[in-house]
Amino acid sequence: MPKKPSSPLRSLARGLLRASWHKQNLYNFFKKEAYRRSASLYQQKWESKRETRAYHGDHITENNWLGVFKKNLVGAETLHDKDDKSGEREPVPIALQLYAPIERRLDMAMFRAMFASSPRQAREFISSGKVKVNGSKVKHGFYPLCPGDVFSVEPECVLTAVGREKPSEGFSKEVDTKQLEAFQKFKENCKEDPRNMFEQKFTPISVDGPYDPDRLYQNVRAMTVENLTNKIQDLNLDGVSAEDLVAKGQMEVEQHRDSFRPGESVTADDPSVSQLATEYFRLDSTASEPSPEAKDLLKRIAHRRVEIQQAELQELVRLFRGAASVYDPRWYYPYLEEYCGSPLPWQEGSYGLQDPSKPYFTPWTPRTFLAPFAIVPWHLEISYKTCHAVYLRDPITRRGHSEVISPLPLYMHENAYLFYVRDRQ
């Protein structure tokens, strides 16, 4: 029988940190602040003991904990560290080894492997015979794991623990009604003003560089991909007559007349417009009717200018592609019921009850507020696919790092150690 909590586990007034994924517990984590109240040494020790024991095996009675408590704490050193006598090296947080013996327990290892949402839940799974160690059923949460032990949990239990809560039928119906209402409104808006809704839905995200909404809105969002593609099509010179090409080339040449300097050598294969213009001036600049060679040059100038413009536009398109796909007035058609065949295209069946026989939300979705607790332990190797894990070794501590996972500061562990070691010499 686990220890009964003397006060609500997630009391907001006490603000103790528990080994649990509950969102209220996360709030307690979030608001926790490091402070050292001016108090007597014993008060500090008592408080530290209370805070640390609330996280490390709060379901174990004090006597059971004292049974595994060890006075001697051990840290790992590298040979390199021993030689290093400089003051810069990080300290060994040896006091964080205080609760290392608890990490050996099967229920705690299950919690660390994220197979259960708290050691208490892990304990329930174990006592109901859902957990095996090295292939044989173990029914005691205190079972001490040895290095190399493989433990496994029924996948159904893990999916229930880590997954979103299964909604009741009533709640599922309620959500579906709300979703239908909102989706109906969305589709109506799309029919009325497809362009506006398209832009709202695909809000631009910058492709490169820091997030700068002003730059994006000015440069990119004013243009649409539609406009850009039209512009590029206009630039195409395939069907343009030779006279027009020459005229275009001559316009470009006029821009470079000022920068022209006779006698300057130009490499023939350089495709830049200004280089081509310089070549043109050197070749033939006085005659009223340009020679065939000069005409050829003018055509090349027109082509080159178009190439440059195309490259610029494509750069803009690339920027815009980060924001949205190509606009089409019928873009919302896939959401209409006559096309997709269901009123809510993103879910099958009612909300969360695709397979009502399962004890968890279907299709399986991770529970909310899981992210801050998603920690990979150093002393376990986990296979999520099969809900198996291997206990590699007891968690150790080294310079600047402790493998025992604890949210509480080092000084609290030091004080708690002093509390427990008081008359156990």
Next chain:
Amino acid sequence: MGVPTPKNLVTSANRWARVQASVTSSYTQVRGVRIGPGSYLSRDYGLVGGHTLPRSHMMQWLGDKSINGDFHNNPFCYAPRNHIPNYIPHTTSKISRDDIVKKMADPEYRKIVNENTYKPFPLNPYTKTSFLLSEELREAILESSRDPEMSLWQISSRYGIRKERVAATVKLAKIEKDWEQEGKITPDLARYAHRMYMMMPISNGRLSQTTLADRLGEEPMEEIVPPKTARRNNIQIMHETAEFSPQDAASFFHAPEATELMDRQLYADIPKPFSFEGVEEKDLVQKIKQWKGRYTDVVFKGENVWAAIPARAGKVGYRYGASRDHRKKHRKHKDERLNA
């Protein structure tokens, strides 16, 4: 791909949330509260929206609910899918935690990855998350493990992963393969495994040192954990005239007595149990007596011949109940049928 979620449907909701966030005062609370007169928990201070003050603070922190009841504006609500953890951020004296929550609404803020990204708890910088083996690294390890010329030690040093972890990876891969063949991996389980993989930080170890996670994920291999026998003082100071018997020495070292150790050494040399097969009945007694003289007692029970053979470490059968009499003082030996 283009399927809208309820969150996307109401785009104005996000804007409203930003307005709300600027209105909220403070998420952090006064610590060390006392319940009693003068406390802000007291009824004198009134209830906020039908809730006590701490609870109303929490609800403010959780934010608005979406259609399906999620607190979708809270930065911790949804699990990440890009291997970058979403832990409670570390703060400095210049930036308060309230400001950081506002910052976290910006998707660009999450892209800043440094060493603090992998420290889950702001108060304890000594706790760091480990890393899952990336798919490529795992494949590489399994590929090397199939190579008979590669030893465990070689694989370990090549990829920067501890030996026991390499062995565990191989062990688990075998289980996974069995499960796949048996069809035990349901779609939901596969979905779970994929989401967990995407949520957790991954590392390439020494395979490719491109990201910070690759550098941090390389495990320290040269460190020494003192063995249990080395964790105690092996020197005892005593008076010159004090008595110190072999039994005292044994109890001090938590080891068997020297005589027993020597016995074990003797028995280790014995090649096999004595065989009585093919021995004629008239020679049997003599043979047994020889054997008895060398080893231990022989018991006659009707037609059967029983001999008590000293138990060897690691081979002792352990059964609950009456047969557990090797623990009894009067019978320290294990029974074993002859010629078994």
